[in-house]
Amino acid sequence: MRHANLAPLLKQTFGYDTFRPLQREIMEAALAGRDVVAILPTGAGKSLCFQLPALAREGLTLVISPLIALMKDQVDALVASGVAATFINSSIQGSEAHRRRSGLEEGHYQLLYAAPERVMMPDFVSDLQRWNVTAIAVDEAHCISQWGHDFRPEYRALGQLRDALPGVPFLALTATATEQVREDIIRQLHLHEPEVFLASFNRPNLSYTVLPKAKATSQVYDFVRQRPSEAGIVYVQSRRSAESLAAALTAEGVKAVAYHAGLQPEERAANQEAFIRDEANVVCATIAFGMGINKPDVRYVIHADLPKNIEGYYQETGRAGRDSLPSECVLLYSRGDLVRNLKFLDEMTDAQAAEIAARQMRMMADFAEGTECRRVALLDYFGEQWPGDNCGGCDICLQPREQWDATTHAQKLLSCIFRIRQKSGFSTGLNHVVEVLAGANTEKIRKWYHDQLSTYGIGKDVPREEWAVLGRQLIREGYIDATADSFQTLSLSKKGLATLMNRTPVMLTRVPIAVKAGTSTGKVAKAGSIACDEGLFAELRALRKRLADEKGVPPYVVFGDASLRHMCREYPHTERGFLAIPGVGSQKLADYGAAFMGVISQWLEGHEMLKFAAEAAPPPPPKMKSEDGLTGTVLETLRLQRQGHSAEKIAALRGLVVSTIHSHIAQGIQRGEVKADPRDYYSAEEEAELRAAAAEHGMESLGKLREALGNRYEYPVLHYFRAFETRK
Template identity: 55%
Template sequence: MRMKACVSQRDELLSTLKRVFGYDSFRPLQEEIITESLDGRDTFALLPTGGGKSLCFQLPALVRDGLTVVVSPLIALMKDQVDALQTAGVAATFLNSTLGEKESRKRLAALFNDEYRLLYVAPERLMVPSFLEKLRQWKVALIAIDEAHCISEWGHDFRPEYRQISDLRTHFPGVPFMALTATATERVRDDIVRQLHMRDPAIFVASFNRPNLAYRVVPKDGAYSQVVEFVRERRKESGIIYCLSRKATEGLAERLVADGIRARPYHAGLTDTERAENQESFLRDETKVMCATIAFGMGINKPNVRFVIHHDLPKNIEGYYQETGRAGRDGLPGDCMLLFSAADVAKLTGFIDDMGDEQQRRIAREQLSQMVHYGESAGCRRSELLMYFGERYPNANCGGCDNCLSPRETFDGTVSAQKFLSTVWRARDAGWKKDMSFGLMHHVEVLTGANTERIRKWGHDKLSTYGIGKEHTRPHWGAIGRELLRLGLLRVAPGEFQTIELTEDGLTFLKERRTLQLTRPMKTAAAKPEKRTGDIACDEALFEVLRTLRREVADGLGVPAYIVFGDNTLRHMARTYPQNEREMSRIPGVGAKKLDDFGAKFMDAIVKFLRENPRQVFADSLEPAAAPPRAMKPNAPNPNSLNDTAHMSWRMFDAGKDIAAIAKERSLSEGTIGGHLAIAIETGLAVDITRIVTAAELDRIRPLLAAHGTASMRPIFDELGGKLDYGRIRIACAILQRGHR
């Protein structure tokens, strides 16, 4: 199936992207994924949460004939995305168990009349024979499997009903598939491709890095007080607190409400109605904090979640990554705090020991060990997360985690290590049964002189190391023991139980009396970054006015506030003060239908605000659309305002490579590379423009820029007769707007 328009595919995509969604350019890999899918090829896309996965199937649905079927595991997520699409003017619907019979029949009739471009459906309904028969009559153009990791038993969120989807290929052999996920190891990715019988798929794996998220791990010490303090610092913001048990979510929510914080619980033990009501309240910003179980998750699409707290230790890094990823989906800053304690480690270890299957126990122990390593590591948190997924973080300091902002202190741990290793060595051959190994916390209790039945039973109160470690607390000794495990001086002994023993390196350390540096326990707080990635400075007073108006508009429509406009869009409005349709259309996230439906109300609010507050704090950031670009004093270069992928393109260009070579090496389009260099120019970085555009070309573009602005490059492209590609046009506009020649 080909696209309907006679203009080029890329022009149509960019035009539709701006008209419907209000954006001028694609996020990394979106354009490449969409292009391959439109060419009829199976595609696999791994994009981080907030990376724009949904657009990869939504935009193609608008530029070609036929129906795009989206398989989604979560009912609430279906409604959420369909509401957002309908508000943007897209004909989309969903079919699930929440609909009454009359409404279901109405939507089915519309599907038979080709009235929808997108259909969201759950996997269990999709594979019902009678539904498959209907689907064959609906001219299916693409089948998109969202949250595709659910099909793999190696994934952290395996759902058996997803396995049924593997039969889809036999029913629709000629229809391209698109599998999308935000979190999957290489093993899971391979399994997804195999389970879906994907044929020579185009595979796209974006960086797992979420630069706008800040990570911190805090020793759990008075957990409720820690949570309340954290939340009160962000009183106007929305957040999620993950707990290990249903009881904990309810107890925490009750205490928060008693302290004046609007909170609700969310877990599998609630009725469907209760869960729906609580989630809807959260989506509408009536509830500010949702206390949810780790096991059940949330499955929400709320882009303005500003913080995620893990009240209890997650079972594995994949789950932790996905849960923290619910913060900052709109690209604005988000904070992630994990409360870490040895008691949580012991609790999860107990759960694992109760598992019936040895293979499951082995996998769960390995996953927990990786999670504990992350929690206790003195290294960069971001680097640790990326390393788990097979990605290397290029910088020594990320500037956005507790360990990079407040590096952990080291100390001479030689004596402490000797005491711990000696205790492990001596306990192995003490008592009435030789060659025994014991758990880490047993050795901690021996060191601190605990009087337990188990210590007396094995005669460990008679060891020379019994009670010689009272200079440290038990949690500190536990941290030392786990660091010795990470350093390879100890290892987990083979067998069913989590016991430890010396390695050859550990024995050598004792015999040769080597020295050793260890890290001190985590501090309770870390310094805050001076500048946050993703932050958009704006007139905060106007932002609050616009946020109040957005809430009123959303309540009138019966939809969550962010479906009207996201925080990102409001902050751009509060930075540039748009007062007419042309200026408003330049704001990211303001498409044609939203401009028609909401533009006047928001412009009126801005005009009223400016009458009452005539000083425009950020007025110098807005270039009038109809005026020629004036000379601008170059700002100091700020490479930190570039995202990672744009900065890489600039570095390669600065090193002497041309746009075509960079595009080929990075497997991106030349237009995308041009866009990266334009952003570099806008942020003040030095770019040798003589290698890109000529003085004559700049002179030709200058009046076109004054006439058309930068809301869309299409008019300039057309008037130039297609002689310059979009990337070079954008670079030229960036040069002219900064006053360069």
């Protein structure tokens, strides 16, 4: 089917008029028979990248998914949209398994979900060879790499499908993947010259807030009770904390459940199901909870304990707002969490791994203690630059910090570090420095005679936590050097010593050290907000829950919150009007249109129809096709190439692999968009050899051409040769 049919299929089946960034490019590359690697953040619409092409091509699309619960959720949602999809796993037995297999034999299905363990069974591979598999999607593809999180050895065998199903293109998808993991995915799956797509890591609808951690349970409850009808995840470090926090919230009337790896499988599954079906509003969980959770309407994620690294924090916060509606991410931070995490590393036998883990933990603490925009800091970690100076969606940007003259306080703290070293001949950690400033009567202070220092007690009029915050700021600003070990002993840097001796003014940003109980930021990112009739929204949510329970599916399978909110501002009363609501396709109109329009009509009998300001028009989708047929991603590469950048530099700038950039340039040569000479890429003798091999073996498959040439030529050379031979 032609690519032009993707947009009508999108509206007819899934009810949407436009694609999200990169979705269409990924689909077009997949439909062209290319191998594709897609790195899209959670909420960017990865699943649609293989679901819609499955409807636009003949045959069966095999989806390899790591979790049974995720398979069922996605298949339920597809079936609700009128798509012929099924899954086969250990939960399907007897006559039902036979019925599904019969349907696959007869070609009744367009999508089949299965786990990697099932896929690689010899008998199952034989089945796949009969079932006309024309595409393979590998979801959560980072599981194939030992360098990635959630590594699963079962994924390693998937490359063998290349031999069992030759010529079938692969689409590998993941939410986060470093360059090392991307290369490992390509190698392990035996992908042929894949097109690699890397989306922005920015989640504009998420707001980020860091609050000082005081009494975490009270802080979580105060936050949750202000959002009684919203779903949220609270992450903690330990199993005990998950259970105790869930119990405390339940005692206060909050519908909360616990989730961690230590629960019995039945209880764990039941708690997850309760959360997904809106029977529990809050799940208190360890990091065991998350991968494969398909719930799009999580409105907040709270980290009650410090995550161990920024990538984990990003992934976990990414489970909020997958429906693109405004959602909040709150981190309760205490320096004590970092100290505890670092102490756990003492038990590790691998010194190098412990050092890496410690570095990652300190980067996470720096993020929490930092005074720059949270979004800037997050994107910078992933090598992406935020274009503005105010993101409008984090505590730093929404509540700019006060600048203050910290000279006197800094002089006292720097002097105390200097005097301790001068008196004892060794350095101490920040906590001991604070104790000396506060005039504490501790065993160490008496033992080392630090109560005799001139700086002893000179800071007793300032709360100790303020001294600790100041000390951490001075470390970040380069006034103090801290050792890289878990003790982090302090000494003055050259900058700090000069500041102390010359009494140089020190201007710092004031960091809040306390927050009143019951308060939160009170501000959320506006990106994605949809003003609507909130009373009607509550009525439609209740209807959605009732219909979902009747069908035995999660409420979001019926309609997402975004669709409901659009209904509650448009008040559709005809089939045409209802079909115009985002997320309403033809099947959902047939199944649910009458029920929802009935409730809307009944509501309007007793309530006034509200008027809302027009929504801001979304930015136009990027131009995916030029007149000469080149995709937008190719055109961007050619633009950079004309500026004189090498393929390696362009790959680094765009976050793509070098082989993809060579492929783009070759397409430009073929289309006459790039002025180049064959001698830039191969000699006259090599050209003669290439041409002779191409005459015998053709150029459709560069893999076969390369084998015919004894694998002496790399793929970029073959790309360029084919481009010159066929250029316009």
